[in-house]
Amino acid sequence: MTAIRPWLEAGDTPAHLRDLLREAQPSEPLDARTRTRSRQRLLAISALPAAVGVMFWVKNVALGAVLGGTVATALYVPKLRHMTTKPAVTANRPAPQVDNPRRSRPAAADVGVEDAGTPTVASVVPQAPARSSVAALPSAEPSQLSRETQLLERARKLMASDPKQALLTLDAHRREFPHAALQTERELMAVEALLRLGWREEALRRAAQFRAQAPGSIYEQRLQRLFKQDSE
């Protein structure tokens, strides 16, 4: 392929285009100060995902425990009940009753002492015991930090396209977590959303609260830039 010369150097470039390109400013290198600042901010932010990663790991362990517990409960509780109630049941009911419609209902009442001991197909399907055992385990709830992260991540994704919805998500975060671990991040994002919506007064008020709550925050510079950009 024939080498092409830049328009600025080629002889047949239209004059008006060459004039335009003469006014262009080549990309500038990253200065040392900005590089250092950027690296520091990056490393400061890096600490958060690491903590969140740990929480997700904890969450997964908890979920694993819940699932394991559920399976174990489903497999062994009916057997246990069967063992403890078998004499009474076998005395009252002739087995088997495979197509009894009551067996298919997953209500907790369905696994009463009388039914649990019946050796039918339905009785060994662990629907009701499994459900009730999950509800009884508090560790099934997601951790606060992972839930907080989910909400803030959702708000972040909405920020450019729908700042109002982003703000609503951040407000939901504030209601759900009045003592949030990620309060600083939330407030910074809220200020940005307010500015995007053109609600500068409210943004200023919230920024003042933010500064009072987190003086000297690593996000202070970013906050300043948000207002600077908005006023330009």
Add this chain to the structure above:
Amino acid sequence: MAPTAAAGHWSELEVTLDVGELHDQYSDFVWRSLQRLGVAKANLEDALQDVFIVVQRRLGSFDRTTKMSTWLFGICLRVAAAHRRRAHHRREQQDSELQDRPDDHPMANPEQAAIRHEAQRRLELGLEALHLERRAVFVMFEIDLIPAPAIAEMLDIPIGTVYSRLHRARADFSEAIARLEREHGGFK
């Protein structure tokens, strides 16, 4: 072991990826790429940070058989696209930025300064009309005067792709400038 920024290859799979090291080696490349993709000066630092936050999140899924600079450039494209969408909502910001830009011609009089300002505005509008990938190649070749083989190496694309993107970018740029002239009059 760390790769060299110039080569950008991660040929050894046991290389440990560290976002801090990547920042040290590639922040200049990212910074320049963001400029070439049209991120406004006032937003460059935020965009740089956005890129490396994405890098940190996705480092685990990085395909080490690809070139680091290519992967980073892909992230720059998405970040720049987001900034471009925002800039459309804040057109006045770009205008003010151009007005704030210091005139590097010390002898320029007000009239010359106005002409230069108008030229820069048109240049930016012409570049805005380009698809981002073409814009990057166009700016690298026409403004940063980087030779086509070096662009191909940097972006890890065939030289033919560089030329085809450049060809399309030139056509789109010329058309955009012609349209501006029709709508707002010719150059002074």
